[in-house]
Amino acid sequence: MRSIEELVDIQDSALPFVREAVEAHPGRCVMHPPSETAADALYRCQVTTRSPMGAIVYHTGGISVLDGWVRILGSGCPAIPRSLPEWNEGRTAGFYLVADDAFGGFFALDGGALGPGKGEVFYFSPRSLDWVELECTYSQFLVWACSDFRGFYDDMIWPGCESAIAGLGPDRCLFFWPPLWTTECVLPPGEIKDVPVAEAWGFQMDAARQLG
Template identity: 40%
Template sequence: MKQIFRTLILFSLTIFSPAVFAQNKMQSLEELINNTDPAWPLVQKWIGSAKNKVEVLAPDSAKAKDALYNMQVSTYSTLGSIIYNTGGIMVDNGWLRILGSGSTRLKRNVPEWNKGKTIQEYGDKPGYLLVADDAAGGFFAINYGALGSDLKNIYYLAPNSLNWEPLNAGYGEFILFCFDSDLSAFYKGLRWASWDQFIANLDGSKSYSFRPYLWSEEGKDIDKCTRKLVPTDDLYKFNIVKQKELKAAVKE
């Protein structure tokens, strides 16, 4: 997985501004909406030339403003532009879900999804920020110090290892990866033979849980596992608990 990211980006990305979180007070919505040099036009170009199937979910204006304000990130950044201009983005018929400001198909937005997980209150500085996930129960996050020394890079909580794997790419590069890369290669071993028949109408707030667990020795072959749709929220919390248990067992 890591090697795919290392070779994917063939040019330098200079427009991206890291998410700027509140220091002492919440910035106003007017301060966060950048009308001079927003990132959204560039993201639109990526969408227009995407190699993978990309569906931009329409945002609700009021919810988009609330999400942007609660996240305290400028639309100058790629993250802020996606929160403000989309209800979320579905890639590969919804296999991969990039969070925005929420919609009927993806009833989660970035700040709300992180509250109670990586932050306690809006405006808090997270150790990492959950920004996307997939139907196989994997989660993508921007690292703000809790996952490694490579700040602002994306990590993947892989369902077949329960480890946070560094992808050696920032958020903007990650979005390009979602749009243009060979996702079948990235997800090798995490897609069962008929996966594409189950994804098109998948609720964006649900993910598949597998038995045996994919991270267990018995769960190495996903085609031999049974699967069940569960709330993505429940699966994330379960995986974090199991991750801690596995790390504690290794130390013993």
Template identity: 40%
Template sequence: MTKTLDELINAKEPGWPVVREWLDGANKPVEVLDVSPRRGAEVLLALQVTTRSPMGAIAFQTGGLLVDHGWVRILGGGCARMEGDLARWNGLGGRPLVEPFNGAMLVAHDVLGGFFALDGGALGEGRGAAYYLAPDTLEWERLVDSYSELVAFLLTGDLAKFYEDFRWPGWEKDVAALSPDRGYSFVPPLFARDEGPGRERRDVPMVELLGMNLELADAT
């Protein structure tokens, strides 16, 4: 049975204070994008999660979170600056970006074309663990046990170490100027052995990167 907006908004035990604690404890720049009440409500209804959960709180109260100069984008309710939201990225609502990902839920992505998803059976045991589709291996790698642990890691964990092999001098300025709906395609690709002096990169839509990486992952 589909829940109404009133049923999904939990004013007694809101999840936002928990998210706020993670934001206050972040060890890197995090930009909280604004979301319109209408759009936040639409995404919440499409997801059918309550604002008692951190996911529901982020979907309802933010357009998304840009982490570390926008290197990682945690999906929220969407906005003019970041059109992709939690509903559209999972094939839900009236304007889906992709087909539904059966057995998994996309919740964040990064500029490299890496995607973070919660397992609903397609990636592991189906218990909501967070996985990362690594563009250098084209494999879904298990990271942590839950959405909450993933968000906490992205905000307060050591992303510099996580991405240490992939950042270049001046990446902060380049990434900050990039639309959160776009990422980098590399030549040679990150999964190929690079014997040359460096990689060329061009920015492309994140939807294109997802389709390409999923197709390549299926082929390996």
């Protein structure tokens, strides 16, 4: 295990890159202040601040995109009350959850468990209950999330969904009934409520296992 002194690199930090991505489109993203336990979070992640992931964990509590449409995990904050290492503990093997969205979708960095794209970002889609390779690195994912979704969510949005997303409480996401992955689900949804992100993760993982 590398020490915190080995992981924090002030001279060659990726923080300027992160700030540039966040500030490229004013009003789109919020970079939250870091938690008091940011150093411990970085130590548990064992990533250096020379990487964007390490810089986000050490220097921010996380990044909110479009009022919580996407939440990029850092060291934790009131708006995203869970840290990157805390969220992954006991949940992942061979991949690392790095962000999630208001629809109950999850972004993960592949460590060899999700497909041939080791080191690339995958998306667990609530539409298909499967991992989709995004063909991008973590740095490219950060720039994409902070700039333009480019139609990525077209099959999950409806007129007025922005107000439902903006009304979500911290660490919660939308839950649709019938679920998004069923043929019975139509948008705008017949029934929608919000649930804790952890509940959405567990429910979808159980459903994915049961459906093969």
